[in-house]
Amino acid sequence: MSASQRDRTRIRPYGDKWNDGVVQVSFTLPLPHSGVAVEAAKRYAEKMGIRDPYVALAQPVAPEFTFFIVYGKAVHEVDATAISTEEAAVPDLHREQIDAEIARRFGRRLVVLGCALESDAHTVGIDAIFNPKGFAGDYGLERYAGFDARNLGAQVPVEKLVRLAGEVKADAILVSATVTQNEIHIKHLTDLVDMLEAERLRDRVVLVAGGARLDHALAKELGYDAGFGPGTTPGRVAAFLLEEVSRRHGTEEAK
């Protein structure tokens, strides 16, 4: 039986057999390496729903800490048929097509600002989308003829970004939130929405968030038009921008 014909209402991890539930987990317990620590690791694994836990490695990593790698069989199941995920709708276009469409629909370049906000010092996400070299072999927005793409870098104050968006009449703003601690990125992301609304710019700008801990659903919840998770190529973002800016301006091609 092929995997697709199997019962998708009761999904478990696949080790080397259907529904065997085999998982590998690693964690550190604040216990000195000892029989007690190994037993504690097994019990902890059992509480995670792992049957027959097998401690493959119990490694002292400090006098009071032991690192474990545990294999076992997870008992939990999920119903994959009950899951719906939301993803930003993105047409399948390549760079030349997007550039041509922008020229045709707008007759000008679309102004796109990108940055990481406030305390976020990481440019890796925004660079992957903007830098000409791009990401995973896909060219970045700065390489597109159709975008006036301005990468403002990291640690851009929300206020400065909003001011600039007004000054340059930005069509879109892309915000990258790379590293997060104590959920600070959520605050910065919502601050931006609030301030754009206060300045009456929100409706004029397509607002996109991206980052390791972001997805489309969360971004929508925060008041963004789309969210892109890790591994997103610049081309996907570009195609989304084309469609979303078109939709706002009512210049979408009649289909």
Place this chain on the structure above:
Amino acid sequence: MTPKLGLPAEQIERCRRYARQVAEGVRRETESFTTVSTERTVLRLLGVDGVDEQDAPIPNRVVESLLQADRLSRGAAVWMGSALAGGDAGIAEAARRLANPAEARSLKEHPRWREALVPLVERSLSRIAGNRAERERRLASHAPDELPLLYAIVATGNIFEDIVQAEAAARAGAQCIAVIRSTAQSLLDHVPFGATTAGFGGTYATQENFRLMREALDRIEPDIGRYVRLVNYCSGLCMPEIAAMGALERLDMMLNDALYGIIFRDINPFRTLIDQNFSRRINAAAGVVINTGEDNYLTTADAVEQAPAVLASQFINECLALDAGLERWQIGLGHAFEIDPNLEDGLLYEIAQAQAAREIFPDSPLKYMPPTKHMTGNVLRGYQQNALFVLTSVATGQSIHLLGMLTEALHTPLLSDRWLAIDQAKAIRINARNLADEMEFRPNGRIVRRAHEVLEGAERLLQHVAGIGLFEALATAAFADTRRPRDGGRGREGVLPRDPEYSNPFREAWDHEPAGAAS
């Protein structure tokens, strides 16, 4: 190390001459200026510390007040000395008075201001010299360190949790512990006060955090039979202040690179190059090894294309460091293993670059940074890249090896991530112990050709920068594809011309003794 790449000595010499021209240009343009951060540093070294009821550091209050009273261009020391000579009971009282602009304005220069400062200056100088001697004593009491030094970061945001992780790392074999700073501290124009328990992505560089971590690392020294070096970061708007705190609390290594602040934090070039000089002067006196930030060029721009810029920047940084009184053993020049792991012969290019840096700067401890850009979330692939990085480091005789984390780009390092990195590096270091001695390169092979190419590119870039000066080069994106105009960026307003009668007693004291004489 025996040279293996056949790099032409006269070409390296030409590069050094261009770098010298660049450094001379920077000196000429900056030497008649001081900065608010430099003056705050003088105050800190005189013993001004603490915060007011609004949590503003007293050194900031005094400097702002002197600036407002139009007195700062003589140097903060003159007024502190005058207040004390005029009868103020102590440094705290004098600072309180000077923090009021009206009082600062009405204060007369006292003819014996210098004498009044002598005991304060002496106290700091001898504490710094004492710390340096103490480090040397401790290091000499153990077997020599195995190289490359394994350098681990801790980044919990809580200094007390950082201590738990630092101790674990040191016991596992880490020889340097870097306490990652709270995100964006480089942009603060003041140094926070006290212990940090809730930082973002790290703890603040504060004197109290320095003291706490130093004490913790000293505490385990007898147990593990090694001295553990403590590292923190000067770069940013407070370069000399943080260097001073590091000198007072016996930090051993400090990231110190104005170029980093300019390019990656958009700090005003003029301001931070002035700050860097005094900051490095303090590091020099404290016997600190600095780390420069060339690795950063590669995290944003392409590592293969930027290789000559990295080398050129190392030449320039070396000169700027020598000018500040650092000796070559203190100049930890930075570079990184950041080439795309899918590039054909990428590993050969990494070896070429690392070996070239080793041969060109034989007396400097090279600081080698791990892959970060091509870490994908596949932690096992990341562990593999880190293994190649360690092997390259060992095979080319790097000095300071920053351990790569398999969870790079996912979250701040877990205790186990750090242990795995240390375990990996120790295993490869011992397993390939004498590999460097056994290796030669084909005279006209790929590695040798690549090294020559990079040196040629660096020479061209240096010639260009020497021609137009560093400030113009920064303004025209000579480094990391980033434009930084001389008067742009953060902190420009904190630069002011020195009065002809300007004085900085610490700088004067250090300039009058040959480097290294403190020990």
